[in-house]
Amino acid sequence: MSTARLMQGNEAVAEGALMAGVRFFGGYPITPSTEIAEGMAKMLPAVGGTFIQMEDEIASMGVVLGASLAGRKVLTASSGPGISLKQELIGYAAAAEIPVVIVNVQRVGPSTGQPTAPSQSDVMQARWGTHGDHPIIALSPWSVREAFELAVRSVNLSEQYRTPVILLMDEIVGHLREKVELPDEVEVYPRRQPKKSRAEGYEPYTPDEDLVPNIANFGEGYHIHVTGLIHDETGFPVGSPKVTEDAIRRLHQKIERAVDDIVAVEEIFMDDAEYAVVSFGGTARTVYEAIYEARERGIKVGMLRLITIWPFADKAIYELASRVKGILVVELNYGQVVNEVRRSACGRCPVELCAKYNMQIFEPEEIEDAIDRMIEKVERSGGFRAEGRSVNVEVISHD
Protein backbone atom coordinates (compact mmCIF):
# COMPACT_ATOMS: atom_id res chain seq x y z
CA MET A 1 0.00 0.00 0.00
CA SER A 2 1.16 3.46 -0.79
CA THR A 3 0.71 6.15 1.82
CA ALA A 4 -2.66 7.77 2.35
CA ARG A 5 -3.30 10.86 0.28
CA LEU A 6 -6.06 13.16 -0.82
CA MET A 7 -7.15 12.30 -4.34
CA GLN A 8 -9.92 13.29 -6.72
CA GLY A 9 -12.19 10.69 -8.34
CA ASN A 10 -11.10 11.70 -11.83
CA GLU A 11 -7.43 11.46 -10.82
CA ALA A 12 -8.09 8.00 -9.42
CA VAL A 13 -9.54 6.89 -12.77
CA ALA A 14 -6.35 7.98 -14.52
CA GLU A 15 -4.21 6.19 -11.90
CA GLY A 16 -6.28 3.01 -12.19
CA ALA A 17 -6.25 2.98 -15.97
CA LEU A 18 -2.49 3.45 -16.00
CA MET A 19 -1.96 0.62 -13.50
CA ALA A 20 -4.24 -1.64 -15.56
CA GLY A 21 -1.93 -1.15 -18.51
CA VAL A 22 -3.53 1.68 -20.49
CA ARG A 23 -0.82 3.21 -22.64
CA PHE A 24 -2.88 5.33 -25.04
CA PHE A 25 -5.35 8.10 -24.31
CA GLY A 26 -7.20 10.06 -26.97
CA GLY A 27 -9.67 12.68 -25.90
CA TYR A 28 -11.16 16.13 -26.07
CA PRO A 29 -11.64 18.09 -22.85
CA ILE A 30 -15.06 18.64 -21.31
CA THR A 31 -16.25 19.45 -17.79
CA PRO A 32 -16.53 17.51 -15.53
CA SER A 33 -14.20 14.89 -17.03
CA THR A 34 -11.16 16.99 -17.94
CA GLU A 35 -9.00 15.98 -14.97
CA ILE A 36 -8.85 12.44 -16.39
CA ALA A 37 -7.25 13.75 -19.58
CA GLU A 38 -4.95 15.99 -17.51
CA GLY A 39 -3.86 13.03 -15.41
CA MET A 40 -3.16 10.88 -18.46
CA ALA A 41 -1.28 13.73 -20.16
CA LYS A 42 0.95 14.00 -17.10
CA MET A 43 1.53 10.29 -16.54
CA LEU A 44 1.52 8.56 -19.93
CA PRO A 45 4.73 10.03 -21.42
CA ALA A 46 6.68 8.87 -18.34
CA VAL A 47 5.78 5.22 -19.05
CA GLY A 48 6.29 5.37 -22.82
CA GLY A 49 2.60 5.86 -23.50
CA THR A 50 0.84 8.27 -25.82
CA PHE A 51 -1.53 11.12 -24.99
CA ILE A 52 -3.24 12.87 -27.84
CA GLN A 53 -5.86 15.60 -27.79
CA MET A 54 -7.86 15.25 -30.98
CA GLU A 55 -9.93 17.84 -32.83
CA ASP A 56 -13.20 16.55 -31.36
CA GLU A 57 -14.86 13.67 -29.54
CA ILE A 58 -15.56 11.64 -32.69
CA ALA A 59 -11.91 11.65 -33.71
CA SER A 60 -10.96 10.89 -30.08
CA MET A 61 -13.04 7.73 -30.24
CA GLY A 62 -11.58 6.77 -33.64
CA VAL A 63 -8.00 7.22 -32.53
CA VAL A 64 -8.36 5.02 -29.45
CA LEU A 65 -9.97 2.25 -31.53
CA GLY A 66 -7.04 2.41 -33.96
CA ALA A 67 -4.55 2.25 -31.09
CA SER A 68 -6.41 -0.66 -29.53
CA LEU A 69 -6.32 -2.63 -32.80
CA ALA A 70 -2.58 -1.96 -32.89
CA GLY A 71 -2.21 -3.59 -29.47
CA ARG A 72 -2.37 -0.75 -26.96
CA LYS A 73 -4.77 -0.71 -24.03
CA VAL A 74 -6.76 2.46 -24.48
CA LEU A 75 -8.93 4.98 -22.68
CA THR A 76 -11.04 7.97 -23.62
CA ALA A 77 -13.07 10.21 -21.32
CA SER A 78 -15.84 12.72 -21.80
CA SER A 79 -19.23 13.82 -20.51
CA GLY A 80 -22.76 13.55 -21.95
CA PRO A 81 -22.40 15.84 -24.97
CA GLY A 82 -19.11 14.22 -25.97
CA ILE A 83 -20.38 10.71 -25.30
CA SER A 84 -23.29 11.43 -27.66
CA LEU A 85 -20.76 12.19 -30.39
CA LYS A 86 -18.84 8.98 -29.71
CA GLN A 87 -21.85 6.70 -30.14
CA GLU A 88 -21.32 5.65 -33.77
CA LEU A 89 -17.82 4.38 -33.01
CA ILE A 90 -18.89 2.75 -29.74
CA GLY A 91 -21.16 0.62 -31.92
CA TYR A 92 -18.23 -0.04 -34.22
CA ALA A 93 -16.19 -1.24 -31.24
CA ALA A 94 -19.03 -3.55 -30.18
CA ALA A 95 -19.38 -4.98 -33.71
CA ALA A 96 -15.67 -5.30 -34.48
CA GLU A 97 -14.95 -6.44 -30.88
CA ILE A 98 -12.33 -3.84 -30.07
CA PRO A 99 -11.37 -3.47 -26.37
CA VAL A 100 -11.90 0.13 -25.24
CA VAL A 101 -12.88 1.94 -22.05
CA ILE A 102 -15.02 5.06 -22.34
CA VAL A 103 -15.37 7.15 -19.18
CA ASN A 104 -18.53 9.24 -18.93
CA VAL A 105 -18.45 11.70 -16.03
CA GLN A 106 -22.13 12.53 -16.12
CA ARG A 107 -23.47 16.08 -15.92
CA VAL A 108 -26.97 17.51 -16.33
CA GLY A 109 -28.40 17.08 -19.83
CA PRO A 110 -29.92 16.87 -22.36
CA SER A 111 -27.59 18.59 -24.81
CA THR A 112 -25.01 20.85 -23.17
CA GLY A 113 -27.38 21.04 -20.16
CA GLN A 114 -25.64 22.25 -17.01
CA PRO A 115 -21.89 21.81 -17.58
CA THR A 116 -20.72 21.78 -13.97
CA ALA A 117 -23.72 20.19 -12.25
CA PRO A 118 -24.01 16.55 -11.15
CA SER A 119 -26.44 14.06 -12.69
CA GLN A 120 -26.93 10.35 -13.28
CA SER A 121 -29.06 10.72 -16.38
CA ASP A 122 -26.94 8.83 -18.93
CA VAL A 123 -27.78 5.35 -17.63
CA MET A 124 -29.89 4.50 -20.64
CA GLN A 125 -27.48 6.21 -23.03
CA ALA A 126 -24.78 3.89 -21.72
CA ARG A 127 -27.00 0.93 -22.60
CA TRP A 128 -28.62 2.02 -25.84
CA GLY A 129 -26.76 5.12 -27.02
CA THR A 130 -25.48 3.34 -30.09
CA HIS A 131 -27.90 1.59 -32.40
CA GLY A 132 -28.53 -2.06 -33.07
CA ASP A 133 -28.57 -5.18 -30.92
CA HIS A 134 -25.41 -5.14 -28.86
CA PRO A 135 -24.28 -5.94 -25.34
CA ILE A 136 -22.48 -3.38 -23.20
CA ILE A 137 -20.75 -3.31 -19.83
CA ALA A 138 -21.09 -0.27 -17.58
CA LEU A 139 -19.73 0.20 -14.05
CA SER A 140 -20.42 3.01 -11.57
CA PRO A 141 -18.23 3.85 -8.53
CA TRP A 142 -19.35 5.56 -5.29
CA SER A 143 -15.96 6.56 -3.91
CA VAL A 144 -12.56 7.73 -5.06
CA ARG A 145 -11.06 4.39 -4.07
CA GLU A 146 -13.72 2.56 -6.06
CA ALA A 147 -13.17 4.88 -9.05
CA PHE A 148 -9.61 3.53 -9.09
CA GLU A 149 -10.75 -0.08 -8.69
CA LEU A 150 -13.43 0.13 -11.36
CA ALA A 151 -11.06 1.84 -13.79
CA VAL A 152 -8.84 -1.22 -13.43
CA ARG A 153 -11.81 -3.56 -13.76
CA SER A 154 -13.14 -1.71 -16.81
CA VAL A 155 -9.85 -2.16 -18.63
CA ASN A 156 -9.69 -5.84 -17.65
CA LEU A 157 -13.27 -6.55 -18.70
CA SER A 158 -12.81 -4.77 -22.03
CA GLU A 159 -9.79 -6.96 -22.73
CA GLN A 160 -11.30 -10.22 -21.49
CA TYR A 161 -14.54 -9.86 -23.44
CA ARG A 162 -13.23 -7.64 -26.26
CA THR A 163 -16.04 -5.17 -25.79
CA PRO A 164 -16.49 -1.47 -25.12
CA VAL A 165 -16.86 -0.78 -21.39
CA ILE A 166 -18.44 2.42 -20.09
CA LEU A 167 -17.10 3.67 -16.76
CA LEU A 168 -20.21 5.56 -15.72
CA MET A 169 -18.97 8.18 -13.28
CA ASP A 170 -20.93 11.13 -11.98
CA GLU A 171 -19.71 14.62 -11.15
CA ILE A 172 -20.17 13.85 -7.45
CA VAL A 173 -17.44 11.20 -7.43
CA GLY A 174 -15.47 12.63 -10.37
CA HIS A 175 -14.79 15.92 -8.59
CA LEU A 176 -14.81 14.63 -5.02
CA ARG A 177 -11.52 14.55 -3.19
CA GLU A 178 -11.08 12.13 -0.32
CA LYS A 179 -8.47 10.10 1.49
CA VAL A 180 -7.29 7.03 -0.39
CA GLU A 181 -4.60 4.42 -0.15
CA LEU A 182 -3.92 2.81 -3.49
CA PRO A 183 -2.32 -0.60 -4.00
CA ASP A 184 1.15 -0.82 -5.52
CA GLU A 185 0.00 -3.30 -8.13
CA VAL A 186 -3.23 -4.74 -9.48
CA GLU A 187 -4.31 -7.85 -11.35
CA VAL A 188 -4.14 -7.19 -15.08
CA TYR A 189 -5.88 -9.11 -17.85
CA PRO A 190 -3.44 -9.35 -20.74
CA ARG A 191 -4.34 -8.72 -24.39
CA ARG A 192 -5.69 -11.96 -25.88
CA GLN A 193 -3.32 -13.60 -28.35
CA PRO A 194 -3.93 -15.79 -31.43
CA LYS A 195 -3.61 -19.51 -30.70
CA LYS A 196 -2.84 -20.48 -34.28
CA SER A 197 -0.39 -19.29 -36.90
CA ARG A 198 -1.39 -18.15 -40.36
CA ALA A 199 -0.13 -21.49 -41.74
CA GLU A 200 -2.42 -23.32 -39.31
CA GLY A 201 -5.39 -21.47 -40.76
CA TYR A 202 -5.82 -18.63 -38.25
CA GLU A 203 -9.07 -16.69 -38.55
CA PRO A 204 -9.31 -13.54 -36.43
CA TYR A 205 -13.01 -13.84 -35.56
CA THR A 206 -13.13 -17.53 -34.73
CA PRO A 207 -14.38 -17.54 -31.14
CA ASP A 208 -12.49 -19.23 -28.35
CA GLU A 209 -14.31 -21.50 -25.86
CA ASP A 210 -15.61 -18.44 -24.02
CA LEU A 211 -17.09 -17.17 -27.31
CA VAL A 212 -14.57 -14.30 -27.45
CA PRO A 213 -12.29 -14.20 -30.53
CA ASN A 214 -8.51 -13.90 -30.17
CA ILE A 215 -7.99 -11.13 -32.69
CA ALA A 216 -4.35 -10.49 -33.50
CA ASN A 217 -3.02 -6.97 -33.11
CA PHE A 218 -2.19 -5.08 -36.28
CA GLY A 219 1.46 -5.25 -37.19
CA GLU A 220 2.20 -8.58 -35.58
CA GLY A 221 2.33 -10.72 -38.72
CA TYR A 222 -1.34 -11.52 -39.29
CA HIS A 223 -3.66 -10.34 -42.01
CA ILE A 224 -6.61 -8.68 -40.31
CA HIS A 225 -9.67 -7.07 -41.80
CA VAL A 226 -11.85 -4.99 -39.50
CA THR A 227 -15.33 -3.76 -40.39
CA GLY A 228 -18.54 -2.56 -38.84
CA LEU A 229 -20.45 -4.69 -41.34
CA ILE A 230 -21.60 -8.09 -40.14
CA HIS A 231 -18.69 -10.45 -40.81
CA ASP A 232 -17.81 -14.11 -40.52
CA GLU A 233 -14.75 -15.66 -38.84
CA THR A 234 -12.44 -14.23 -41.49
CA GLY A 235 -13.44 -10.69 -40.58
CA PHE A 236 -14.83 -9.99 -44.07
CA PRO A 237 -18.45 -8.93 -44.61
CA VAL A 238 -21.02 -11.61 -45.43
CA GLY A 239 -24.59 -10.90 -46.47
CA SER A 240 -26.23 -14.13 -45.31
CA PRO A 241 -29.04 -14.52 -42.78
CA LYS A 242 -27.18 -17.34 -40.98
CA VAL A 243 -23.91 -15.44 -40.53
CA THR A 244 -25.88 -12.40 -39.35
CA GLU A 245 -27.86 -14.39 -36.82
CA ASP A 246 -24.78 -16.23 -35.55
CA ALA A 247 -22.77 -13.02 -35.24
CA ILE A 248 -25.42 -11.12 -33.28
CA ARG A 249 -26.14 -14.12 -31.05
CA ARG A 250 -22.47 -14.66 -30.22
CA LEU A 251 -21.94 -10.97 -29.41
CA HIS A 252 -24.69 -11.24 -26.79
CA GLN A 253 -23.84 -14.69 -25.52
CA LYS A 254 -20.19 -13.90 -24.79
CA ILE A 255 -21.49 -11.42 -22.19
CA GLU A 256 -24.63 -13.32 -21.08
CA ARG A 257 -22.72 -16.47 -20.19
CA ALA A 258 -20.35 -14.40 -18.04
CA VAL A 259 -23.00 -12.30 -16.34
CA ASP A 260 -22.27 -13.68 -12.86
CA ASP A 261 -18.63 -12.68 -13.28
CA ILE A 262 -19.46 -9.20 -14.54
CA VAL A 263 -22.36 -8.17 -12.30
CA ALA A 264 -21.37 -6.83 -8.89
CA VAL A 265 -23.62 -5.36 -6.20
CA GLU A 266 -23.03 -4.45 -2.58
CA GLU A 267 -25.57 -5.01 0.20
CA ILE A 268 -25.43 -2.56 3.12
CA PHE A 269 -27.51 -2.98 6.33
CA MET A 270 -29.53 -5.69 4.56
CA ASP A 271 -29.31 -8.53 7.12
CA ASP A 272 -32.59 -7.75 8.88
CA ALA A 273 -33.97 -5.23 6.38
CA GLU A 274 -37.70 -5.21 5.63
CA TYR A 275 -37.33 -2.44 3.06
CA ALA A 276 -34.56 -1.70 0.59
CA VAL A 277 -33.17 1.27 -1.26
CA VAL A 278 -31.52 0.63 -4.62
CA SER A 279 -28.99 3.26 -5.67
CA PHE A 280 -25.60 3.67 -7.29
CA GLY A 281 -22.66 6.04 -7.82
CA GLY A 282 -22.27 9.21 -5.77
CA THR A 283 -25.94 9.21 -4.79
CA ALA A 284 -25.44 5.99 -2.80
CA ARG A 285 -23.23 7.96 -0.38
CA THR A 286 -26.19 10.09 0.62
CA VAL A 287 -28.45 7.03 0.75
CA TYR A 288 -26.01 5.51 3.25
CA GLU A 289 -26.49 8.44 5.62
CA ALA A 290 -30.27 8.43 5.15
CA ILE A 291 -30.45 4.71 5.98
CA TYR A 292 -28.20 5.17 8.99
CA GLU A 293 -30.51 7.88 10.32
CA ALA A 294 -33.67 5.88 9.54
CA ARG A 295 -32.25 2.91 11.44
CA GLU A 296 -31.62 5.18 14.43
CA ARG A 297 -35.40 5.67 14.39
CA GLY A 298 -35.96 1.90 14.34
CA ILE A 299 -36.78 1.50 10.65
CA LYS A 300 -35.40 -1.72 9.21
CA VAL A 301 -34.10 -0.49 5.87
CA GLY A 302 -30.97 -1.38 3.92
CA MET A 303 -29.38 -0.66 0.57
CA LEU A 304 -28.50 -2.67 -2.49
CA ARG A 305 -25.85 -0.67 -4.29
CA LEU A 306 -25.39 -1.36 -7.99
CA ILE A 307 -21.70 -1.44 -8.90
CA THR A 308 -22.31 -2.97 -12.31
CA ILE A 309 -25.05 -1.01 -14.07
CA TRP A 310 -25.00 -3.02 -17.33
CA PRO A 311 -25.63 -5.89 -17.70
CA PHE A 312 -28.35 -5.15 -15.17
CA ALA A 313 -28.38 -7.05 -11.86
CA ASP A 314 -31.64 -8.85 -12.73
CA LYS A 315 -31.02 -11.79 -10.42
CA ALA A 316 -29.96 -9.73 -7.41
CA ILE A 317 -32.98 -7.43 -7.78
CA TYR A 318 -35.38 -10.36 -8.19
CA GLU A 319 -34.02 -11.97 -5.03
CA LEU A 320 -34.19 -8.64 -3.21
CA ALA A 321 -37.79 -8.07 -4.28
CA SER A 322 -38.63 -11.56 -3.02
CA ARG A 323 -37.45 -10.83 0.52
CA VAL A 324 -38.39 -7.18 1.22
CA LYS A 325 -41.78 -5.48 1.47
CA GLY A 326 -40.85 -2.58 -0.79
CA ILE A 327 -38.02 -1.05 -2.78
CA LEU A 328 -37.19 2.63 -3.21
CA VAL A 329 -34.95 3.52 -6.15
CA VAL A 330 -32.96 6.70 -5.55
CA GLU A 331 -31.34 8.23 -8.63
CA LEU A 332 -30.21 11.68 -9.70
CA ASN A 333 -32.36 11.84 -12.83
CA TYR A 334 -36.02 11.78 -13.90
CA GLY A 335 -36.22 7.99 -13.46
CA GLN A 336 -34.17 5.47 -15.46
CA VAL A 337 -32.88 2.64 -13.26
CA VAL A 338 -36.30 2.43 -11.58
CA ASN A 339 -37.78 0.86 -14.72
CA GLU A 340 -35.06 -1.79 -14.77
CA VAL A 341 -35.71 -2.52 -11.09
CA ARG A 342 -39.46 -2.83 -11.76
CA ARG A 343 -38.77 -5.19 -14.66
CA SER A 344 -36.40 -7.33 -12.59
CA ALA A 345 -38.64 -7.32 -9.49
CA CYS A 346 -41.32 -9.10 -11.58
CA GLY A 347 -44.03 -7.72 -9.30
CA ARG A 348 -42.60 -9.43 -6.19
CA CYS A 349 -42.84 -6.15 -4.30
CA PRO A 350 -43.76 -2.51 -4.98
CA VAL A 351 -41.00 -0.36 -6.45
CA GLU A 352 -41.06 3.41 -5.86
CA LEU A 353 -38.93 6.20 -7.22
CA CYS A 354 -37.09 9.03 -5.52
CA ALA A 355 -35.85 11.28 -8.31
CA LYS A 356 -34.04 14.61 -8.43
CA TYR A 357 -32.86 16.61 -11.41
CA ASN A 358 -32.31 20.23 -10.36
CA MET A 359 -28.47 20.43 -10.39
CA GLN A 360 -28.33 19.67 -6.65
CA ILE A 361 -27.32 16.37 -5.11
CA PHE A 362 -29.70 14.70 -2.67
CA GLU A 363 -29.68 15.70 0.97
CA PRO A 364 -30.03 12.76 3.43
CA GLU A 365 -33.30 14.18 4.85
CA GLU A 366 -34.95 14.06 1.41
CA ILE A 367 -34.16 10.37 1.06
CA GLU A 368 -35.20 9.61 4.65
CA ASP A 369 -38.50 11.33 3.93
CA ALA A 370 -38.90 9.31 0.72
CA ILE A 371 -38.21 6.08 2.66
CA ASP A 372 -40.93 7.00 5.15
CA ARG A 373 -43.39 7.77 2.38
CA MET A 374 -42.56 4.56 0.52
CA ILE A 375 -43.16 2.49 3.68
CA GLU A 376 -46.40 4.34 4.42
CA LYS A 377 -47.63 3.74 0.89
CA VAL A 378 -46.73 0.05 0.93
CA GLU A 379 -48.44 -0.46 4.31
CA ARG A 380 -51.53 1.45 3.18
CA SER A 381 -51.85 -0.69 0.06
CA GLY A 382 -51.56 -3.88 2.10
CA GLY A 383 -48.08 -4.78 0.98
CA PHE A 384 -47.79 -7.16 -1.94
CA ARG A 385 -49.84 -6.26 -4.97
CA ALA A 386 -50.99 -9.26 -6.94
CA GLU A 387 -51.08 -7.29 -10.16
CA GLY A 388 -47.47 -6.31 -9.56
CA ARG A 389 -47.98 -2.85 -10.96
CA SER A 390 -46.91 -0.03 -8.78
CA VAL A 391 -48.53 3.28 -9.60
CA ASN A 392 -45.65 5.65 -9.90
CA VAL A 393 -46.20 8.16 -7.13
CA GLU A 394 -42.89 9.86 -7.53
CA VAL A 395 -41.14 11.08 -4.45
CA ILE A 396 -39.51 13.92 -6.26
CA SER A 397 -37.55 16.40 -4.23
CA HIS A 398 -37.90 19.97 -5.32
CA ASP A 399 -35.95 22.90 -3.95
Add this chain to the structure above:
Amino acid sequence: MRTQMRLSGSGGQGVITAAIILAEAAVSEGKQAVQSQSYGPEARGGASKSEVIIDDGKIFHPHVKHPNCVLAMTQKAADKYFEDMDPNGVLVLDSDLVPSVPDVKNVVQIPITKLAVEKVGKALFANIVALGALVKLTKIVQLDTIKRSVAKRVPPSTVEKNMYALQLGYDAVA
Protein backbone atom coordinates in the same frame (compact mmCIF):
# COMPACT_ATOMS: atom_id res chain seq x y z
CA MET B 1 -15.53 14.77 15.98
CA ARG B 2 -16.74 16.30 12.75
CA THR B 3 -15.70 19.71 11.47
CA GLN B 4 -17.53 21.17 8.50
CA MET B 5 -16.22 24.12 6.59
CA ARG B 6 -17.47 26.10 3.62
CA LEU B 7 -15.17 28.37 1.62
CA SER B 8 -16.94 30.71 -0.78
CA GLY B 9 -16.24 33.60 -3.10
CA SER B 10 -15.98 34.13 -6.81
CA GLY B 11 -14.05 32.17 -9.42
CA GLY B 12 -10.36 33.12 -9.41
CA GLN B 13 -10.11 33.95 -5.70
CA GLY B 14 -8.72 30.50 -4.99
CA VAL B 15 -11.27 29.23 -2.50
CA ILE B 16 -11.27 25.76 -4.06
CA THR B 17 -7.48 25.57 -3.89
CA ALA B 18 -7.58 26.67 -0.25
CA ALA B 19 -10.13 23.95 0.51
CA ILE B 20 -7.99 21.29 -1.19
CA ILE B 21 -4.94 22.36 0.84
CA LEU B 22 -6.97 22.21 4.04
CA ALA B 23 -8.25 18.72 3.23
CA GLU B 24 -4.73 17.57 2.34
CA ALA B 25 -3.42 18.86 5.66
CA ALA B 26 -6.14 16.96 7.54
CA VAL B 27 -5.31 13.73 5.67
CA SER B 28 -1.63 14.14 6.44
CA GLU B 29 -2.57 14.31 10.15
CA GLY B 30 -4.30 10.94 9.75
CA LYS B 31 -7.86 12.25 9.63
CA GLN B 32 -10.57 11.51 7.08
CA ALA B 33 -11.39 14.39 4.77
CA VAL B 34 -13.80 14.97 1.91
CA GLN B 35 -13.65 18.03 -0.31
CA SER B 36 -16.31 18.97 -2.86
CA GLN B 37 -16.94 22.04 -4.92
CA SER B 38 -19.49 23.82 -7.03
CA TYR B 39 -18.86 26.58 -9.50
CA GLY B 40 -20.37 28.14 -12.58
CA PRO B 41 -19.23 27.46 -16.14
CA GLU B 42 -17.14 30.67 -16.17
CA ALA B 43 -13.39 30.46 -15.62
CA ARG B 44 -13.38 33.71 -13.63
CA GLY B 45 -15.98 35.77 -11.81
CA GLY B 46 -18.78 33.22 -11.36
CA ALA B 47 -19.89 32.05 -7.94
CA SER B 48 -17.48 29.53 -6.44
CA LYS B 49 -17.89 27.38 -3.36
CA SER B 50 -15.97 24.52 -1.84
CA GLU B 51 -16.81 22.42 1.18
CA VAL B 52 -14.54 20.38 3.42
CA ILE B 53 -15.64 17.80 5.96
CA ILE B 54 -13.03 16.53 8.40
CA ASP B 55 -13.73 13.61 10.69
CA ASP B 56 -12.04 10.77 12.55
CA GLY B 57 -14.52 8.31 11.03
CA LYS B 58 -15.78 7.65 7.49
CA ILE B 59 -17.59 10.37 5.57
CA PHE B 60 -20.32 9.43 3.10
CA HIS B 61 -22.63 12.30 2.12
CA PRO B 62 -20.17 14.88 0.77
CA HIS B 63 -22.05 18.10 1.56
CA VAL B 64 -21.80 20.07 4.80
CA LYS B 65 -24.84 20.68 6.94
CA HIS B 66 -24.67 23.45 9.54
CA PRO B 67 -21.01 24.36 8.93
CA ASN B 68 -18.81 25.22 11.90
CA CYS B 69 -17.00 27.76 9.81
CA VAL B 70 -17.85 29.73 6.69
CA LEU B 71 -15.43 31.87 4.76
CA ALA B 72 -16.98 34.48 2.45
CA MET B 73 -14.79 36.45 0.08
CA THR B 74 -17.64 38.34 -1.64
CA GLN B 75 -20.83 40.03 -0.45
CA LYS B 76 -22.88 37.66 -2.59
CA ALA B 77 -21.25 34.62 -0.98
CA ALA B 78 -21.71 36.07 2.53
CA ASP B 79 -25.41 36.72 1.93
CA LYS B 80 -25.97 33.27 0.46
CA TYR B 81 -23.97 30.93 2.65
CA PHE B 82 -24.34 32.02 6.28
CA GLU B 83 -27.94 30.96 6.83
CA ASP B 84 -27.49 27.27 7.65
CA MET B 85 -24.44 27.82 9.86
CA ASP B 86 -24.09 26.12 13.22
CA PRO B 87 -25.32 28.74 15.77
CA ASN B 88 -21.91 28.56 17.44
CA GLY B 89 -20.08 28.57 14.12
CA VAL B 90 -17.88 31.39 12.95
CA LEU B 91 -18.31 33.49 9.82
CA VAL B 92 -15.05 34.81 8.39
CA LEU B 93 -15.35 37.78 6.07
CA ASP B 94 -13.04 39.78 3.85
CA SER B 95 -13.80 43.09 5.53
CA ASP B 96 -13.25 45.21 2.40
CA LEU B 97 -15.21 42.98 0.02
CA VAL B 98 -18.10 42.29 2.41
CA PRO B 99 -19.28 45.69 3.69
CA SER B 100 -22.71 44.48 4.78
CA VAL B 101 -22.22 42.03 7.66
CA PRO B 102 -24.83 39.26 8.05
CA ASP B 103 -26.53 38.90 11.42
CA VAL B 104 -24.50 36.05 12.95
CA LYS B 105 -23.30 35.55 16.53
CA ASN B 106 -19.63 35.00 15.71
CA VAL B 107 -18.19 37.13 12.93
CA VAL B 108 -14.51 37.67 12.25
CA GLN B 109 -13.64 40.44 9.80
CA ILE B 110 -10.19 40.43 8.27
CA PRO B 111 -8.92 42.62 5.40
CA ILE B 112 -7.86 39.40 3.62
CA THR B 113 -7.38 40.68 0.07
CA LYS B 114 -5.92 43.99 1.27
CA LEU B 115 -3.28 42.13 3.31
CA ALA B 116 -2.43 40.01 0.29
CA VAL B 117 -2.06 43.03 -2.00
CA GLU B 118 -0.27 45.39 0.37
CA LYS B 119 1.97 43.00 2.30
CA VAL B 120 2.56 40.10 -0.10
CA GLY B 121 2.24 42.00 -3.35
CA LYS B 122 -0.69 40.35 -5.12
CA ALA B 123 -4.38 39.61 -4.56
CA LEU B 124 -3.44 36.11 -5.74
CA PHE B 125 -2.28 35.30 -2.18
CA ALA B 126 -5.65 36.15 -0.60
CA ASN B 127 -6.71 32.50 -0.38
CA ILE B 128 -3.57 31.59 1.56
CA VAL B 129 -4.04 34.56 3.91
CA ALA B 130 -7.58 33.28 4.49
CA LEU B 131 -6.28 29.76 5.08
CA GLY B 132 -3.99 31.04 7.85
CA ALA B 133 -6.93 32.72 9.56
CA LEU B 134 -9.14 29.63 9.23
CA VAL B 135 -6.52 27.37 10.78
CA LYS B 136 -6.00 29.74 13.72
CA LEU B 137 -9.76 30.01 14.30
CA THR B 138 -10.72 26.35 13.97
CA LYS B 139 -7.47 24.70 15.12
CA ILE B 140 -8.49 21.94 12.71
CA VAL B 141 -4.83 21.24 11.83
CA GLN B 142 -1.47 22.32 13.25
CA LEU B 143 0.17 25.41 11.79
CA ASP B 144 3.18 23.28 10.75
CA THR B 145 0.93 20.84 8.92
CA ILE B 146 -0.82 23.53 6.91
CA LYS B 147 2.56 25.06 6.08
CA ARG B 148 3.74 21.77 4.64
CA SER B 149 0.51 21.33 2.66
CA VAL B 150 0.72 24.85 1.21
CA ALA B 151 4.36 24.35 0.26
CA LYS B 152 3.43 21.12 -1.55
CA ARG B 153 0.65 22.73 -3.61
CA VAL B 154 2.10 26.05 -4.73
CA PRO B 155 4.79 26.66 -7.38
CA PRO B 156 8.26 26.24 -5.78
CA SER B 157 9.29 29.83 -6.57
CA THR B 158 6.34 31.18 -4.56
CA VAL B 159 6.73 29.08 -1.40
CA GLU B 160 8.34 31.88 0.60
CA LYS B 161 5.63 34.42 -0.24
CA ASN B 162 2.93 31.88 0.49
CA MET B 163 4.45 31.10 3.90
CA TYR B 164 4.39 34.81 4.63
CA ALA B 165 0.76 35.06 3.46
CA LEU B 166 -0.21 32.12 5.66
CA GLN B 167 1.44 33.66 8.71
CA LEU B 168 -0.23 37.03 8.01
CA GLY B 169 -3.65 35.41 8.07
CA TYR B 170 -2.77 33.38 11.16
CA ASP B 171 -1.61 36.47 13.03
CA ALA B 172 -4.63 38.51 11.90
CA VAL B 173 -6.81 36.45 14.24
CA ALA B 174 -6.53 37.55 17.85
